[in-house]
Amino acid sequence: MIAGNIYGVVLNDRPQLVRMAGDFAMPPYKKPPEAPVLYIKTRNCLACDGSDIVLDADLAQVEPAATLGLLFGRPAIKTSRENALDCVAGICLALDISESEDSYYRPTVRQRCRDGFLPLGKFGAFDPEILKASIGTSVNGMAVHAWSSERLARDAATLIADVSSFMTLAAGDLLLIGLPHDAPRARPGDRVQVDCAGLSPLAIRFKSIGTA
Amino acid sequence: MKRARIAYQGSAVWTELVDNDSALRLGNGEIIPAADAQWLAPVTPGASIFALGLNYADHVKELGFKTKEPPLIFLKGANTLVGHLGTTVRPDDANQMHPECELVAIIGKPARHVTADKALEHVGGYTIACDYAIREYLENYYRPNLRVKNRDATTPLGPWIVDAADIPDPQALRLRTLVNGNTVQNGTTADMVLDVAGLIAYLSETMTLLPGDMILTGTPQGVHFCAAGDEVICEIEGIGRLVNRLVAEPKP
Numbered sequence: 001m002i003a004g005n006i007y008g009v010v011l012n013d014r015p016q017l018v019r020m021a022g023d024f025a026m027p028p029y030k031k032p033p034e035a036p037v038l039y040i041k042t043r044n045c046l047a048c049d050g051s052d053i054v055l056d057a058d059l060a061q062v063e064p065a066a067t068l069g070l071l072f073g074r075p076a077i078k079t080s081r082e083n084a085l086d087c088v089a090g091i092c093l094a095l096d097i098s099e100s101e102d103s104y105y106r107p108t109v110r111q112r113c114r115d116g117f118l119p120l121g122k123f124g125a126f127d128p129e130i131l132k133a134s135i136g137t138s139v140n141g142m143a144v145h146a147w148s149s150e151r152l153a154r155d156a157a158t159l160i161a162d163v164s165s166f167m168t169l170a171a172g173d174l175l176l177i178g179l180p181h182d183a184p185r186a187r188p189g190d191r192v193q194v195d196c197a198g199l200s201p202l203a204i205r206f207k208s209i210g211t212a
Numbered sequence: 213m214k215r216a217r218i219a220y221q222g223s224a225v226w227t228e229l230v231d232n233d234s235a236l237r238l239g240n241g242e243i244i245p246a247a248d249a250q251w252l253a254p255v256t257p258g259a260s261i262f263a264l265g266l267n268y269a270d271h272v273k274e275l276g277f278k279t280k281e282p283p284l285i286f287l288k289g290a291n292t293l294v295g296h297l298g299t300t301v302r303p304d305d306a307n308q309m310h311p312e313c314e315l316v317a318i319i320g321k322p323a324r325h326v327t328a329d330k331a332l333e334h335v336g337g338y339t340i341a342c343d344y345a346i347r348e349y350l351e352n353y354y355r356p357n358l359r360v361k362n363r364d365a366t367t368p369l370g371p372w373i374v375d376a377a378d379i380p381d382p383q384a385l386r387l388r389t390l391v392n393g394n395t396v397q398n399g400t401t402a403d404m405v406l407d408v409a410g411l412i413a414y415l416s417e418t419m420t421l422l423p424g425d426m427i428l429t430g431t432p433q434g435v436h437f438c439a440a441g442d443e444v445i446c447e448i449e450g451i452g453r454l455v456n457r458l459v460a461e462p463k464p
Contacts, residue, residue: 003257003258004289004290005289005290005291007289007358010354011353028352029352029353030352031352033351033353034351035349035351035357035358035359037351037353037354037357038354038357038358038362039287039354040287040288040289040358040362042260042287042419043258043259043260043422044260044419044420044421044422056418104353104354105352105353105354105355106284106354106355107284107285107286107287107354107355107356108354109262109285109286109287110282110285110418113260113287113418113419114418114419115324115419115420166349166358166359166363167289167291167358167359167362167363167364168291168364170291173289
């Protein structure tokens, strides 16, 4: 499904940065982040539209954060902001699932990389207009969250330029452009659907281990 | 058995070491001298690459940390890998760039909810990594952050994979790093805080490990800052020696 690395970024949500401004001056952070704060999703996380995501018994609830995934068609290597989107070939909806976290100090592999923790919608050809559309999440048929990339501190082009200044985003890599700090919570049994104009919707269901 | 991945006549191919590691046997039976090999990182495309921070008691003390509970695990992309005898760029401002010799366990069969006493049955083989760090680029967000640990070709890996059957005890291996012939790290895998079996058990509690996935198990003490032009060799007993050269940033 994805041939390359899967990268995401936290602390790219402007309202969250405003809310946390005081925290950044305190230990363990001591100063605000400079480079994009990136994480990696592993291949065991991948799931497709319509999947049942089985939650281990230790998880009472999870945080499904709706975002957009950009699929690279050519490598971004020290790419300027002006040329950054030329490297993007495809786009999809993504639900980046994690256990809720309150610290950004250490990497959160265990919280973010459980099996099935990255369902992706169908890929469409990249169109920059899609980046402006609202991304809506509903849980059990009820709209509970909406946001758009207007909220991003680094927009997609700036993010690609800043990341590619120190590492290659290769053809085949997927970049998740940011997470809303106010993502909803979901529990076993919940159906979660994400919609965005211009893209195929993405729907999954959470199950607890041992349920049909 | 040792298996190496090389570039040969335009393809990336897996080979077997023969004749006391002096030659490589290709899949079609052809044998070529090891000296002619263009070594690639012995990685399965798509593999997840886990790495450990602070997993040797002496290194934890050297850096002034307390031992982490739970373990400090981070991930790397395949862009970071480079094969034996490859080069790694040392950025001009990276005055605190240092090599980290690490035992790498490669998963041989899927692992989920595996207990430590069964965990080594899921290891297919072992190799060596040199997981360079650049301390100037550390930030206190998802530390060690990707600007430190996910740069292109900053993780030499290889030269080959040694079958797990040939490494009966992965916790009894000497490992050392030489920079221009001088020993800068000299430790033993016996000093790991969480051993290979424990790491597989811990990871497989929450995720499925798949064949080819790699666990870089951390590094012992010995922080030595390197310069462009340095030859860096990481050796692990029973596996081999991985050679890398640091080069200056190319000027446009």
